[in-house]
Amino acid sequence: MNYYHLTSDQLEWQRRVAELAEREIGPRAAEYDRKAQFPKESLAALGELGLWALRVDKEHGGLGGDMVTTCLIVEEISKKCPSTAMCYKMHLESVEAVSRIPTALQLQRFVEPLARGEVFAAAAGGESRGQSGRDWRPVSAPDVPLPSVEGGLRLDNIRKSYVTSAGHASHYIMFCRVEGGRTEGPPDLLMIEADKVDWQTVSEWDGLGMRGNCSAAMVFDGVVPEENLLGIELEGEKEPVMARYMMPVLILTYGAAYLGIASGAYELACVEGNKRFPSGARRLDNPINQRRIAEMSAQIEAARAFLHVAASMADEGRAPSLLPYIQAKVICSELAVRVTQDLMTMFGGTAFARELPFERYFRDARAGVVMGLANDQAYETINQLLFPAEDAD
Numbered sequence: 254m255n256y257y258h259l260t261s262d263q264l265e266w267q268r269r270v271a272e273l274a275e276r277e278i279g280p281r282a283a284e285y286d287r288k289a290q291f292p293k294e295s296l297a298a299l300g301e302l303g304l305w306a307l308r309v310d311k312e313h314g315g316l317g318g319d320m321v322t323t324c325l326i327v328e329e330i331s332k333k334c335p336s337t338a339m340c341y342k343m344h345l346e347s348v349e350a351v352s353r354i355p356t357a358l359q360l361q362r363f364v365e366p367l368a369r370g371e372v373f374a375a376a377a378g379g380e381s382r383g384q385s386g387r388d389w390r391p392v393s394a395p396d397v398p399l400p401s402v403e404g405g406l407r408l409d410n411i412r413k414s415y416v417t418s419a420g421h422a423s424h425y426i427m428f429c430r431v432e433g434g435r436t437e438g439p440p441d442l443l444m445i446e447a448d449k450v451d452w453q454t455v456s457e458w459d460g461l462g463m464r465g466n467c468s469a470a471m472v473f474d475g476v477v478p479e480e481n482l483l484g485i486e487l488e489g490e491k492e493p494v495m496a497r498y499m500m501p502v503l504i505l506t507y508g509a510a511y512l513g514i515a516s517g518a519y520e521l522a523c524v525e526g527n528k529r530f531p532s533g534a535r536r537l538d539n540p541i542n543q544r545r546i547a548e549m550s551a552q553i554e555a556a557r558a559f560l561h562v563a564a565s566m567a568d569e570g571r572a573p574s575l576l577p578y579i580q581a582k583v584i585c586s587e588l589a590v591r592v593t594q595d596l597m598t599m600f601g602g603t604a605f606a607r608e609l610p611f612e613r614y615f616r617d618a619r620a621g622v623v624m625g626l627a628n629d630q631a632y633e634t635i636n637q638l639l640f641p642a643e644d645a646d
């Protein structure tokens with residue numbers, strides 16, 4: 254269902270991706286999960302529909318998808334395979350800034366190949382903590398800025414702790430600081446072409462959930478041309494490039510991916526709960542289960558409506574800050590945990606024994622609380638946006 258009004262274009266994309274997810278993506282999800290295998294084939298199927306260039310302008314050969322459409326598409330993928338949705342959403346956020354504000358060189362070097370389906374990107378953000386000695390929190394940019402050397406910026410064995418699609422992407426967007434650049438606020442963004450630097454994955458991904466997303470640690474070494482920095486010509490503007498161009502899609506697609514876990518598990522529960530046992534009874538005959546399903550349906554519609562309103566605020570440029578996006582992320586990720594936990598109870602031994610994939614959704618949902626903007630950090634940010642420092646006593 255969709256309570257938020259969708260255009261015929263948005264409905265058509267939702268229908269097309271739902272059909273693709275049912276046919277191509279869902280059937281592979283269990284095996285990717287079992288083997289912790291990168292969802293190469295499912296991502297390729299998205300590429301064949303032109304979806305790698307979803308948010309590239311039509312004039313540059315992309316689909317020109319808006320944020321509401323983006324959320325619809327990520328939700329439909331996640332309903333069937335959250336790992337595929339996670340790799341795909343990381344790609345979208347990684348190419349967002351370059352798609353929006355490319356230089357002439359970046360247009361030719363990155364955006365046009367992206368529109369031809371030759372670029373699949375990943376985000377090399379978080380680093381091992383302890384670099385600064387300031388506190389225990391993870392950092393997303395090195396304390397030591399990348400030095401300028403002949404030929405560009407030097408990556409001297411830079412380690413990133415978790416990189417979804419590690420080793421499988423053609424391009425990585427690195428969160429960094431550069432010599433002589435800003436020292437405060439969101440990091441700068443540097444586009445790395447994987448075939449032009451040395452890199453290695455330094456761990457095997459064997460996560461509790463999101464097992465197909467291959468989120469391994471990586472080390473990068475080499476020199477990257479300064480022209481690969483995104484949005485440098487906007488330097489000096491109030492909002493850094495990352496906050497303005499990358500964050501809305503980064504946060505909202507997290508919301509869409511976790512919403513998809515909740516709605517995918519819920520839809521499966523409606524089908525399975527309606528099946529009759531040999532006795533003739535159905536799980537959904539039980540009043541406790543009826544109450545559970547009714548409550549889930551209300552919570553899913555509320556989260557979806559909120560997410561789509563927040564996405565439309567991004568499309569219309571009327572979000573006052575990142576506040577509605579971050580609220581959508583925590584609402585959707587906590588929804589996914591609640592719904593999948595309840596379904597583990599409702600489907601009892603069948604779910605626990607993995608006869609139905611509720612436990613996969615349950616494991617995948619747990620990632621939402623700790624990744625991206627971890628929810629504790631998200632609530633802290635919400636608080637700061639509600640009560641800016643200058644308003645504090």
Ligand SMILES: Cc1cc2nc3c(=O)[nH]c(=O)nc-3n(C[C@H](O)[C@H](O)[C@H](O)COP(=O)(O)OP(=O)(O)OC[C@H]3O[C@@H](n4cnc5c(N)ncnc54)[C@H](O)[C@@H]3O)c2cc1C
Nearest residue numbers: 376377378379391415416417463468623624625627629630
């Ligand atoms: C499946 C998966 C895929 C990922 N993919 C990527 C990726 O593609 N690119 C990438 O850059 N990173 C990725 N990450 C990393 C992810 O963003 C980090 O896990 C996240 O930033 C938390 O860092 P940490 O794991 O070091 O948690 P820890 O530092 O161990 O944090 C644990 C807990 O500390 C609290 N906490 C942490 N930081 C703060 C804060 N600033 N304020 C308040 N509380 C806080 C929260 O309660 C959090 O849950 C991925 C992680 C997972 C699990």
